[in-house]
Amino acid sequence: MSDDESQSRVAIGISFGNSYSSIASTNNDGNTIVIANEDGDRQIPSMLSYVSGEEFHGQQAKSQLVRNPTNTVAYFRDFIGQDFKSIDPTPCSGSAHPKAGSDGATFNIKDTEEDSENTRTISEITTRHLKRLQTSASDYLGKGVNAAVITVPTNFTDKQKEALTASAKEAGIEVLQYIHEPVSAVLAYDARPDAKLSDKIVVVVDIGGIRTDVTVIASRGGLYSILATAHDYDVSGAQFDQALMDHFAKEFIKKHKTDPREDKRALAKLKLESEAVKKALSIGTNASFSVESLVSGIDFTSTINRTRFELIGNKYFASISRLALSAVEKAGLDPLDVSEIICSGGSSHTPKVARSLQSAFPEGIPVLAPATSPTSLNPSELAVRGAAIQASLISEFETEDIDQSTHPMVTAAPHLGKAIGILSISGDESSGVFRPLVEAHTPVPVRRTAQIAVPREGGDVLIKICEGVSQIKVSTPAPQPKAEKKDDEDEDSDEDDSEDEPEEVRERVWKAETVLSEAALRGVKKGAKVEVQLDVAADLSVRVTLRQVGDKGGKGLIGNIKGSAKENGHAS
Amino acid sequence: PVLPEGWTAEKDFKAVGEVSAATNRSIEPVGPHFLAHARRKRHRRTFSEDDRI
Numbered sequence: 001m002s003d004d005e006s007q008s009r010v011a012i013g014i015s016f017g018n019s020y021s022s023i024a025s026t027n028n029d030g031n032t033i034v035i036a037n038e039d040g041d042r043q044i045p046s047m048l049s050y051v052s053g054e055e056f057h058g059q060q061a062k063s064q065l066v067r068n069p070t071n072t073v074a075y076f077r078d079f080i081g082q083d084f085k086s087i088d089p090t091p092c093s094g095s096a097h098p099k100a101g102s103d104g105a106t107f108n109i110k111d112t113e114e115d116s117e118n119t120r121t122i123s124e125i126t127t128r129h130l131k132r133l134q135t136s137a138s139d140y141l142g143k144g145v146n147a148a149v150i151t152v153p154t155n156f157t158d159k160q161k162e163a164l165t166a167s168a169k170e171a172g173i174e175v176l177q178y179i180h181e182p183v184s185a186v187l188a189y190d191a192r193p194d195a196k197l198s199d200k201i202v203v204v205v206d207i208g209g210i211r212t213d214v215t216v217i218a219s220r221g222g223l224y225s226i227l228a229t230a231h232d233y234d235v236s237g238a239q240f241d242q243a244l245m246d247h248f249a250k251e252f253i254k255k256h257k258t259d260p261r262e263d264k265r266a267l268a269k270l271k272l273e274s275e276a277v278k279k280a281l282s283i284g285t286n287a288s289f290s291v292e293s294l295v296s297g298i299d300f301t302s303t304i305n306r307t308r309f310e311l312i313g314n315k316y317f318a319s320i321s322r323l324a325l326s327a328v329e330k331a332g333l334d335p336l337d338v339s340e341i342i343c344s345g346g347s348s349h350t351p352k353v354a355r356s357l358q359s360a361f362p363e364g365i366p367v368l369a370p371a372t373s374p375t376s377l378n379p380s381e382l383a384v385r386g387a388a389i390q391a392s393l394i395s396e397f398e399t400e401d402i403d404q405s406t407h408p409m410v411t412a413a414p415h416l417g418k419a420i421g422i423l424s425i426s427g428d429e430s431s432g433v434f435r436p437l438v439e440a441h442t443p444v445p446v447r448r449t450a451q452i453a454v455p456r457e458g459g460d461v462l463i464k465i466c467e468g469v470s471q472i473k474v475s476t477p478a479p480q481p482k483a484e485k486k487d488d489e490d491e492d493s494d495e496d497d498s499e500d501e502p503e504e505v506r507e508r509v510w511k512a513e514t515v516l517s518e519a520a521l522r523g524v525k526k527g528a529k530v531e532v533q534l535d536v537a538a539d540l541s542v543r544v545t546l547r548q549v550g551d552k553g554g555k556g557l558i559g560n561i562k563g564s565a566k567e568n569g570h571a572s
Numbered sequence: 573p574v575l576p577e578g579w580t581a582e583k584d585f586k587a588v589g590e591v592s593a594a595t596n597r598s599i600e601p602v603g604p605h606f607l608a609h610a611r612r613k614r615h616r617r618t619f620s621e622d623d624r625i
């Protein structure tokens with residue numbers, strides 16, 4: 001790495017969440033490393049706390065939620081660049097409350113040695129948080145970090161980005177680019193050395209601490225386009241914690257006749273320990289809960305197993321699956337169109353979340369989460385890994401280059417409405433088999449190449465390029481002869497098993513539609529293969545190149561299908 | 573499929589239809605493949621020109 005003389009840029013990836021933030025960097029070998037701060041945490045709580053003028057950050061600040069809640073600022077990311085009226089301060093009930101300021105939210109905290117409250121704006125708080133992240137990264141890397149790629153949710157507005165850029169600048173960080181959290185997660189998976197690029201529909205389920213975001217992404221040859229998004233602020237990791245809190249609180253009431261949820265300090269302790277229990281239940285099947293002096297000096301210890309937790313949290317897990325299904329519907333797709341589901345965010349560690357997604361979607365769709373896939377990456381690190389990869393890709397670029405490349409003029413592209421492919425087996429569209437070469441939702445210009453088998457006997461072959469659509473075929477298999485009912489009537493109400501009603505079989509099938517072109521390839525050898533290359537230009541014109549595989553001499557056959565717009569000059 | 577008897581076309585290629593309407597979306601400006609796309613678009617290069625560089 002050669003540092004530029006005028007300004008050497010050291011860029012990292014930052015994932016800035018409401019609950020946790022993380023930092024990552026890509027080293028010279030191209031490996032991405034998620035950096036731990038001086039407390040050894042890779043998931044650093046996005047919290048700041050002040051005790052007699054001293055600033056605490058991350059986990060240390062989080063512990064202050066019990067003793068020093070009013071001087072602890074937490075869950076503030078979504079307040080950045082927002083009008084005070086439009087923010088939801090609910091998550092801050094256990095910490096410093098946001099107040100209306102002239103420019104969005106402010107916090108009244110005692111952050112100096114004097115015993116007086118100071119009003120700090122959301123941008124000041126953000127700057128301090130980013131500064132601490134920057135320090136941790138600089139300490140680890142041994143050089144001053146001065147630039148970053150930061151991940152943001154898909155519904156983060158330009159105003160919020162501007163405000164964040166200003167806060168980052170105050171902290172001495174140049175924001176090279178904002179990238180969307182779900183896209184960052186997909187990039188983290190696609191950047192693995194063993195990953196193969198393919199055309200796929202990816203659903204990213206990002207379950208955070210206080211919000212859940214589902215994003216449907218078309219991944220086409222490494223280009224990502226967002227088809228639909230869904231956000232839910234009512235179901236997230238906090239609800240999983242709440243379920244555990246209620247469970248333990250009830251147990252405590254049974255023993256001691258007082259509700260620890262009514263005491264602020266007890267509630268804070270209960271909350272912290274419930275989160276720890278939740279994390280423990282993602283790894284083990286049993287976890288113990290213990291808080292010293294929960295209420296009025298009473299220590300409380302208890303245990304819970306994973307099954308019990310899955311039972312009390314089931315409605316939340318189910319609603320996350322429903323949110324994912326509704327996002328797929330919003331994208332105009334069928335669950336069968338989904339190629340894979342990526343679980344992201346800290347609460348994705350909960351095994352039941354991934355399994356409930358797995359059962360909500362058709363069988364065979366991989367759910368990339370620790371519980372359902374041995375090769376999955378750590379869901380907490382996905383966003384920051386993607387950001388670090390992007391940072392390494394663009395850190396050498398001039399700022400102007402980055403701005404120009406991310407300009408809407410560049411990112412806006414026509415996406416194909418229907419798939420384009422080859423009709424094989426039969427020349428008739430109704431009985432032929434459609435094989436897609438370029439899938440729908442692929443941005444143009446695009447080039448795809450495939451090899452197809454020709455009729456065994458060889459000879460002259462007709463190659464038809466068609467448009468096709470994928471359809472869902474619903475078929476009901478012939479009802480199986482029912483097992484004879486037993487004489488004694490079973491009282492159990494779970495009669496409506498899958499055995500009783502023949503289940504509908506839904507499958508995805510391709511249907512060829514408009515024929516775009518016909519071409520004849522003459523004198524094809526026996527058992528030979530034909531290489532078909534489609535170049536779809538930005539004006540939707542298609543250039544078809546046909547060539548017999550292994551036929552070095554022949555130039556093959558080239559044909560053009562006119563686009564709806566004026567034809568582009570092609571260099572051949 | 574086998575070529576039907578008597579099928580002819582100029583240079584053995586016949587364009588029949590047109591690609592149906594596309595929808596305008598934006599590509600996420602992320603990842604190595606996007607950067608390659610942006611490079612092509614900004615310099616108005618085609619795939620084959622890009623391959624040669």
